[in-house]
Amino acid sequence: MPQGKPEYVPEDGLTTRQRRNRALLIVHTGPGKGKSTAAFGLALRAWNQGWPVGVFQFVKSAKWRIGEERALVALGASGEGAPVDWHKMGEGWSWIQRPGSEEDHAADAREGWEQIKRDLAAEKYGMYVLDEFTYPMKWGWVDVEEVVAVLRDRPGRQHVVITGRDADPRLVEAADLVTEMTKVKHPMDQGQKGQRGIEW
Amino acid sequence: MPQGKPEYVPEDGLTTRQRRNRALLIVHTGPGKGKSTAAFGLALRAWNQGWPVGVFQFVKSAKWRIGEERALVALGASGEGAPVDWHKMGEGWSWIQRPGSEEDHAADAREGWEQIKRDLAAEKYGMYVLDEFTYPMKWGWVDVEEVVAVLRDRPGRQHVVITGRDADPRLVEAADLVTEMTKVKHPMDQGQKGQRGIEW
Numbered sequence: 001m002p003q004g005k006p007e008y009v010p011e012d013g014l015t016t017r018q019r020r021n022r023a024l025l026i027v028h029t030g031p032g033k034g035k036s037t038a039a040f041g042l043a044l045r046a047w048n049q050g051w052p053v054g055v056f057q058f059v060k061s062a063k064w065r066i067g068e069e070r071a072l073v074a075l076g077a078s079g080e081g082a083p084v085d086w087h088k089m090g091e092g093w094s095w096i097q098r099p100g101s102e103e104d105h106a107a108d109a110r111e112g113w114e115q116i117k118r119d120l121a122a123e124k125y126g127m128y129v130l131d132e133f134t135y136p137m138k139w140g141w142v143d144v145e146e147v148v149a150v151l152r153d154r155p156g157r158q159h160v161v162i163t164g165r166d167a168d169p170r171l172v173e174a175a176d177l178v179t180e181m182t183k184v185k186h187p188m189d190q191g192q193k194g195q196r197g198i199e200w
Numbered sequence: 201m202p203q204g205k206p207e208y209v210p211e212d213g214l215t216t217r218q219r220r221n222r223a224l225l226i227v228h229t230g231p232g233k234g235k236s237t238a239a240f241g242l243a244l245r246a247w248n249q250g251w252p253v254g255v256f257q258f259v260k261s262a263k264w265r266i267g268e269e270r271a272l273v274a275l276g277a278s279g280e281g282a283p284v285d286w287h288k289m290g291e292g293w294s295w296i297q298r299p300g301s302e303e304d305h306a307a308d309a310r311e312g313w314e315q316i317k318r319d320l321a322a323e324k325y326g327m328y329v330l331d332e333f334t335y336p337m338k339w340g341w342v343d344v345e346e347v348v349a350v351l352r353d354r355p356g357r358q359h360v361v362i363t364g365r366d367a368d369p370r371l372v373e374a375a376d377l378v379t380e381m382t383k384v385k386h387p388m389d390q391g392q393k394g395q396r397g398i399e400w
Contacts, residue, residue: 037241038234048267067248
């Protein structure tokens with residue numbers, strides 16, 4: 001709530017304005033739906049604020065998130081709001097001049113993280129969506145301690161949203177805002193498969 | 201997951217294709233962040249599929265969701281995807297030719313619900329986002345039994361997403377997909393107020 005009152009005022013030497021404008025590390029985790037969709041909703045807010053948006057999809061299939069991709073790319077190209085860059089691991093990342101390896105997703109994920117580090121150092125975006133990035137951390141493809149250290153020390157005002165199940169406790173500890181999405185009821189429980197326009 | 205396997209196949213006489221294409225009633229509830237942002241993420245998918253999107257914001261302040269509103273209205277006007285209508289209770293609803301009452305939010309909420317009933321009967325949209333609609337139900341401004349009956353009996357293929365805390369158990373029972381967003385950690389706990397581009 002814009003007029004929300006904090007529960008207490010910390011003794012961190014910051015003014016309310018400085019505290020208000022602190023860049024956030026946000027984590028959407030848990031087994032329920034909505035982790036990524038909520039992250040893309042935040043990207044809409046960033047676009048509206050004129051903050052350049054960088055999406056890094058750490059997923060194998062290029063079919064995922066096609067609705068969100070088309071929408072955010074269209075918004076980025078609209079001349080209003082902010083530019084949007086959409087990077088997909090499933091197609092071998094846009095900045096790499098060779099097709100993505102079918103064999104080595106771990107190397108692909110590390111290349112994604114290396115680019116994010118470069119972009120953070122250059123303060124390229126105001127909002128980073130690191131979609132499904134908990135998995136490369138969980139599987140040991142990227143080093144959690146390094147991820148946390150780089151994110152903690154990132155310069156300037158760069159918001160970062162990380163999505164995926166099973167967020168590492170060290171990531172949760174470092175984050176400013178963590179939401180767990182819990183499944184209460186899902187159509188697949190009743191034998192329904194995922195459907196176009198809802199699941200992707 | 202597009203290729204997700206259901207846990208069992210129900211004996212409902214439907215083909216997999218019919219079951220797959222069943223319109224869903226989706227509820228995002230719980231005290232955590234992301235209920236509405238995830239609903240607007242679903243609206244992006246609907247837009248991409250060419251399903252007309254109707255947003256009904258059951259909130260008092262017209263300042264809320266300005267990022268999502270600007271983005272979805274821009275997408276709706278882009279000539280790609282689907283049209284988008286964005287209705288706000290806080291401004292007295294777009295279809296009503298008088299300013300919204302400062303005094304009677306209950307009447308305003310009921311007028312919103314009456315319009316939704318007309319639109320459902322006319323199969324006007326493929327995706328309805330009823331943002332914060334749990335509150336008029338909770339406060340007794342609209343009748344939960346009627347809402348559930350109308351949604352259960354809605355014609356055609358119209359997806360409906362309802363957001364807000366404290367979803368009524370009857371709504372949860374009627375819904376196909378329910379996700380609870382749980383707060384794990386929030387900046388306001390550390391004395392930080394809501395901020396532009398993140399909270400709205």
